[in-house]
Amino acid sequence: MHGPRTSPTESRSHPGTTDVPLVEAFSHAEQLTYRLGRASFRPKPVNNTYKMDEDQKLSIDELKKIATTLRKHIIEMTTAANSGHPSSSLSAVEVVTALYFGGFMNYDAKKPDWPERDRFVLSKGHAVPVLYAAMAEAGYFGVELLKTLRRLGSVLEGHPNLKRLPGIEASTGSLGQGLSIGLGQALAARVDKTKSKVFVVIGDGEMGEGQVWEALAAASKYKVGNLTAIIDQNGYQQTGATKDVLDMGDFQKKIEPFGWHVQTINGNSMEEVVDALKTAEAVTDKPKMIVSKTRKGYGILPLLEEAGDTNFHGKPLPPAMAEKALAMLS
Amino acid sequence: MALGELSGLKLGQATRDAFGDALKDLGAEYKDVVTVDxxxxxxxxxxxxxxxxxxxxxxxxxxxxxxxxxxxxxxxxGKTSVVASFAAFLLCNAYDQIRMSVAFPGLNVKLVGSHAGISIGEDGPSQMGIEDVALACSLPGVAVIVTADGPSTKAATKAMLDHKGPTYLRLGRPKAPVIYDADCDFTIGKANVVKEGKDITLIANGLMVSAALDAATALEKKGHSVRVLDMHTVKPIDEAAIIAAAKETGRIVVVEEHLAHGGLGSVVAMVVCKEHPVPVSFVNLGDTFAESGDGDGLLEKYGLTADSVVNAAEGLLS
Known part of the structure; x- marks a missing residue:
């Protein structure tokens, strides 16, 4: 995509005090047109646009600043909603930040139906606050909309819903399906002879779903070099540590024999995430997996330890704790 | 007596064969169509x-x-995905995937389930889709189509590809008696009156349209005027055709090669109860799995025959 560099953190004002009307941002007809890809579509409201050129990739320091902004959004929106999965969202912040702002994905927030866009599929759909935060910063919709998360009438549902929010590429929330959906999108790009790439983020607990392994095998069969998957291995699932609930062992050792290019990294290190995505970008003859070892709740770990719950699954930070978290991130 | 014989129908293509031919024939024109198997x-x-x-x-x-x-x-x-498997495996094994990857996002996926019903025969109950229509109908926004013969299946295949949104097409394994001409009309959601009549209406789909026509022939010989509706679309159901049948004939028998619960009979009964209550009788598989055997023998044993339809109709006519 081409266009003047627009730094997402500088050019946008935060109308934090504005009342957000809880109306559908998009009419039914618009959603349908968008979904069927039959006409050009303009989302609204958009008060910021992020466009990426080769020479516009943000520096590691800039990416880290955006990551911090996304973390604040995640905490603010889930605490405002008084529900959601902030800790599951926080672990994936570096990966999502690098994808949306590090020059690895081509998209135009003002034209989410652009056929040759790259696709991002959040298979661990409960972590959608990190995606909404990134989309808001990228200009898909106004940042003020984040505060409507999970509220009746808001397009920001508790799990991603592509019917209601342009820019969402898959309706997820039933775990295990995102990699297959991404594979379908990667194959569609092949049929259409476009350069679209697909990125899928999967949870480590989600790897217990058999369908993921079906997709791993099929992606290898079709040698989809435009598909990159990232396991956000944050070590926890709903009822406890992943190694206690269903220990899948070493993902790298398990997935390499499927015919994938696999890297294992510290997924909360922006440097390592960017390096791994660059390495994956250069591999074009097979599907690519990044085993991204992270910490659930990364960024506010001391507060989770203080609360005596380093999993902190599926619950918002109470307001006082959220205040501490925001201060910690500032 | 073989299905359709009494009403003078000749055996033609299996609906799965007609679908396969039509899909291939339409492939060049419908460039967005892809298949996933x-x-x-x-x-x-x-x-x-x-x-x-x-x-x-x-x-x-x-x-x-x-x-x-x-x-x-x-x-x-942006593709029109045609995804085909046995009805039992498609709907039962991948139900959640149909729900979340197809129906909830309202995507343009054409689900095609072959080997539906018990008439597949020897392979036995593990391979028989007998609950697929109920499962497909349970998903919001999915159109559910059950075709009766080769020509109407070809027309339905085209209609399905033209339809924007998720659909389920149910197909059978055995050769089906030919009811329609090659240039027959097929509109999703609009039942076909394959025979006019005034005393009773037989509403059927799939292979059971032939059984209904045979039953109609037998009933006419006994002096009854029988309407036969091919209700090839279970969802969205053609309410107008059902209401007209209820008002004009006063009695309805619903015939389907499917479990009693959640199939065509349930849907017709809902419309009749709400809009114009009249006596309705049902011919279906009931609440049981079937078994291995030859297809015709199974239809006979499990009561999916013209005789069963005649008995049900006479129960309402007497």
Missing amino acids: GDVGNSTRTEPFAQAFPDRAFNVGIAESNMVSVAGGLASS
Whole structure:
């Protein structure tokens, strides 16, 4: 995509005090047109646009600043909603930040139906606050909309819903399906002879779903070099540590024999995430997996330890704790 | 007596064969169509399309869950995905994937389930889709189509590809008596009156339209005027045709090669109860799995015959 560099953190004002009307941002007809890809579509409201050129990739320091902004959004929106999965969202912040702002994905927030866009599929759909935060910063919709998360009438549902929010590429929330959906999108790009790439983020607990392994095998069969998957291995699932609930062992050792290019990294290190995505970008003859070892709740770990719950699954930070978290991130 | 014989119908293509021919024939014109198979393309008859358009056909192996979500992914990128398997495996194995990767996002995926009903015969109950219509109807926004013969299946295949949104097409394995002409009309959601009549209406779909026509022939010989409706679309149901049947004939028998719960009978009964209550009787598989055996013998044993329809009709007419 081409266009003047627009730094997402500088050019946008935060109308934090504005009342957000809880109306559908998009009419039914618009959603349908968008979904069927039959006409050009303009989302609204958009008060910021992020466009990426080769020479516009943000520096590691800039990416880290955006990551911090996304973390604040995640905490603010889930605490405002008084529900959601902030800790599951926080672990994936570096990966999502690098994808949306590090020059690895081509998209135009003002034209989410652009056929040759790259696709991002959040298979661990409960972590959608990190995606909404990134989309808001990228200009898909106004940042003020984040505060409507999970509220009746808001397009920001508790799990991603592509019917209601342009820019969402898959309706997820039933775990295990995102990699297959991404594979379908990667194959569609092949049929259409476009350069679209697909990125899928999967949870480590989600790897217990058999369908993921079906997709791993099929992606290898079709040698989809435009598909990159990232396991956000944050070590926890709903009822406890992943190694206690269903220990899948070493993902790298398990997935390499499927015919994938696999890297294992510290997924909360922006440097390592960017390096791994660059390495994956250069591999074009097979599907690519990044085993991204992270910490659930990364960024506010001391507060989770203080609360005596380093999993902190599926619950918002109470307001006082959220205040501490925001201060910690500032 | 073979199905359709009493009413003078000749055996023609199996509906799965007609679908396979039509899909291949439409492939050149419908460039957005892709197929996703779970390694049964030579049974569901997507194989001719796959051979003609290899770059648009994907066999993901014996993995129905992945198969359906891949089809959803292709559709979300603008393709018209045709995903075919045995009705039992497609609907039962991949139900959640149909729900989340197809129906909830409302994507343009054409689900095709072959080997529906007990008439598949010898392979037995594990292979028989007997609950597929109920499962498909339970998903919001999915159109559910059950075709009766070769010509109408070809027309339905085209209608399905033209329809924007998720559909389920139910197909059978055995050869089906030919009811329609090659240039027959097929409109999703609009029942076909295959025989006019005033005293009673037989509402059927799939192979059971032939059984209904045979029953109508037998009943006419006894002096009754019988209407036969091919209710090829279970959802959205043609309420107007049902209401007209209730008002004009006063009695209805619903015939289907499917379990009693959640199939065509349930849907027709809802419309009749709400709009114009009249006596309704049902001929279906009831609440049981079937068994192995020859297809005709199974239809006989489980009461999916013209005789059963005649008995049900006479119960209402007496």
